[in-house]
Amino acid sequence: MAEQGAARAPALPEGRVHPDTILALNGMGSFDWDLDTGLLTMDAQAHRIFDLTPQEYDGRPESLAARVPGSESTRLDSLVTQAMKDNSERYGTYLRIRRRDGSLTWIHTQGHISRDTSGRPRRIIGIVRDATDELDDGAGLSERAGRRERMNVVQSTTAALAHARTVQDVIDVVRDTHGLTRFGSTSLVLGLVEAGRIRLVAEGPKGASVPGTRVTRIDEPYPMSEAVRTLSPCFIESPEEFAERYPVLWPRLTDLNITSAAYLPLIAQARPIGGMGLLYSDRRGFTPEERDILIALGSSIAQSLQRAVLYEQDKDLARSLQQAMLPRTIPGVPGADVAVRYRSGYDGGTSGRDVGGDWYDLIPLPGGGLHGGARVGAVIGDVQGHDTHAATVMGQLRIVLRAYAAEGHTPATVMARASVFLHELDTDRFATCLYAEADLSTGVVQVVRAGHIDPLVRDDGGCRRVSVDGGLPLGLSAEFGGLDYPVCTMELDPGETLILCTDGLVEQPGADLDDGVRSVCASVASGPDDVEALADELIGMSELRGGDDDVALLILRRRALAEQQPVACVRQHVPPGDPEALVRARHAIRAAARSLGAGTRSDEIELVADELITNALQHTEGPAVVTLRLLSGPGRRLRVEVEDPSSALPRRHADRPAGEQGVSGRGLLLVDHLADSWGVQARGSGKCLWGEFVVPEPE
Structure with a gap:
């Protein structure tokens, strides 16, 4: 290695001595540490x-382990880092090394850290020298060694506390017998101040606390109480002093052979926390240097405890906020099994206020079959960012989207209006949904996607990704004028499962998104059939x-209802001013009713459909959409629905004056007489009139 280093040294002018020679003459050696390699x-x-x-020596720092003791190596690593x-x-710094x-x-080592233009450390160049002579002065060397050993404990403890996030993490560091017992202490205890009392939360080794002192008042005559009460350390240098100053506690310690003690207040922001x-x-007595070291140790522990307490308080606040923004309960859905889950990706983060904007929702929709299953809207979304602002935006967006869906708007309209709302919030956040x-x-599912990942469907053949044409994320589509969201129609057969999730479930560090989707599909395909068990597994x-991103998950499995009957659906669009379209719609309704086994009621169904369509075309300016479907479940029913763009509700003949020759206004009386049940539902800016007919069971 030395020869390699010398070979790279540049040539010097004649008469000049190479720096390596000067260093060697002074008993110094040099090193060059390439941090990249x-x-x-x-x-x-x-x-x-x-x-x-x-x-x-092969050029690797690890090869010096035989010469540098573990404690010295740890201290040096902490210093360089x-x-x-x-x-x-x-x-x-000075280091102890073990010779052959x-x-x-x-030895003494010092280094110069070289950085690139971005400030990143790239190289350390330095020197080492033998420091035995300057430190070896008999008792002085022993004293320095002891001092350095104590400082090593403080440094290693402080370094460990720097990684502690929770109160329990701090406790684990403090009671580590490989740390503080290097001070020579027989035992230690740690207490926290709670409502005028001190509660012991840690002891080392186990059983080191004195019976009867697990919880004490701050005003009691105990050394820890005095230290907390006066905000000053309490050093007890002999058994005699202990017995004199604390006669209540001393009799309980006589069997422990205690010769001295140090009680330190843990102070943060000028108030005691423990x-x-x-x-x-x-040992007896404490030197001034030992007292300073112990006080510094107590200060470090106090700061870590305060940071941990604040972290846990912020974490509880963030968790409560997140739970308040998500639905408290998911309603039961006739015809389906539903499971939802949320996992925060920042439980191990550095800030307790890290809270995501992921959400799920399940919305009951108008127009569901009375016997054959409900209509529901399933939502999954993710607001950009991980903070309380993202969570509050998520809560507002969830409520607004739920309101638009419950009003009966089409899926594309729901998404477009939600995007406009988010844009008008005057926030810099966008959301995928x-x-x-x-x-x-019927099993018909209409899907709209705004920058979100595609849904998954599990069937008997496994699990597949359903490709859905999408639009821009919410907020961005309104800003850039792209509010057209394509609608993808798919069918969910009985027993099939729809899985909606945020990208935290499929994204894997260092892996392609498609690989993550395939991995999740494999887990879903091999997972349990029960939706709750499947959600837990995912x-x-x-x-x-692991990972930093949150996960929101919604699983909906369509189940087969008892005595389920075949389901059919006919849907016709009737534009205004087109008599032929009205005739075609009437014929389609009559033919479908007969084919579905309506028998003698086919004419009644056709007549009611004609009245509802005519009413829509006469009293509104837009088209009408007529639908006939057979509701599944016991008690076969055919349902006729007519949708129009007007929000004005119809009135019966008795509620308004009749038109010319007393004929107008009697249509709803006819519907009321022929249909077994009928009603009207709001559908966004429009409405839907419907009538249901009980039809005979098929032979």
Whole structure:
């Protein structure tokens, strides 16, 4: 390695001495650490300082493990890492290394961190030297070694606390017997202040707390209570002092052979949040330096505890906000089994306020068959961002979309109006969304997609992705004038399952989206038939995979109803001013009614359909759409529906004056007389008049 480093050195003018020679004459060796490749090149003098031959060192820092003890290596790694995070240019420290014969000696190393134009560390160039002579002054070396050992504990504990997010994480670090017991303490206890009391939350080793002190008042005569009450550390340097100052507690400690103790208040923002006690069995008294180190340790623990408490409070607030924005319950749906799930991807994040804008919803729709199953709207969506603003936008968008769907608007209209609403909120957020309107009596599903991932369908042959033509995400389509959302019509047979999810379920770090979809399809195909069990399995899969994104999931399985009958549907469009279209619609209704076994009631069904169509064409300016379908389930019924664009509700003859010759206004009386039941439903800006007829069972 040294020879390689020397070979790369540039030639110097005659009479000039190479820097490596100057370093060697001063007992210094040099190293060059390439952070991109991880290779650490050392010159010959550095090899001698580490007591290594070039053949024993392969250029990897890990190869120095035989010479650098684990605690020293950890401390050096922490020092270098912190220097790089702080944008420092250099660092320096003393290290103990183990020579070939097993003896320990001191070296000093310092390095210069070289960065690229973006500030990223790329290279560390530095020197090492033997520091045994300057530190080896008999007792001074032992004292420095002890001091350095204590500082190592503080540094390693502080480094571990930096990764603690929850209160339990802090507790786990504090009671780690491989950390604080290096101070020589026999045991430790940690308590938190709660409503004027101190509750012990950690002890090390197990059973180290004194009986009767699990919960104490701050005004009681105990050393931890005093430290918390006075906001000052309490150092007890001898058993005699302990017995004199705390006569109530001391009798309980006599069997533990306690010779001294240190109780530290945990203070954050000038108020006590807890206290920590360290008890010793083999020492008396504390030097000023030891007191300073313990106080610094207590300060570090206090800051970590406060950060953890705030994190958990923010996390609870975010979770409550998310749950408030999502539907509290999902209604039961005749003809279907439904399961919904939500998983936050930021449970392990650095901020408790990280909350996503993913949502699901299931909306009962007007016009469902009375016996054959409901009409429902299934929604899945994701508002851009992970913060409380995304969650509040999501809540508003969910409510508005639900209102538009419940009014009876078509799926494309629901999506377009939701996009306009989001755009008018004056927010910089957009949202992806998928809306599926399902008639569970017929199995017909109309799907509209706004920048969202496609739905999945599971059948007997496995699971497939249904390709749906989509429009721009909500908000963007209104901004750029692209409010036309294509509608994809599909059929969901009994036993088939519709799966809607957000991209957090299918996206995998470093993998293509299509690969993630195929993976989820495979899991769905091999998963359980029960929708609740399937939902649990898919969410469990996403939790194992991890990731920062949230997951919203809605699963709808169409089930076969008892005594289900064949289902048929006829739909005719009747434009205004086209008598032939009205005749064709009447003929289609009569023929369909007869083919569906209506028998003698076919004429009544045709007459009611004619009255409803004529009423729509006479009293509105738009077209009429007539539908005839057989409702599934016991008690066979044929249902006639006529939709028109007017929101004005019809009135019976008794409610308004008759027209010319007393004929106009009697149509609804005829409908009321012929149909077994009838009614009117709002459909967005229009309405739907319907009538139902009981028909005989087929022979």
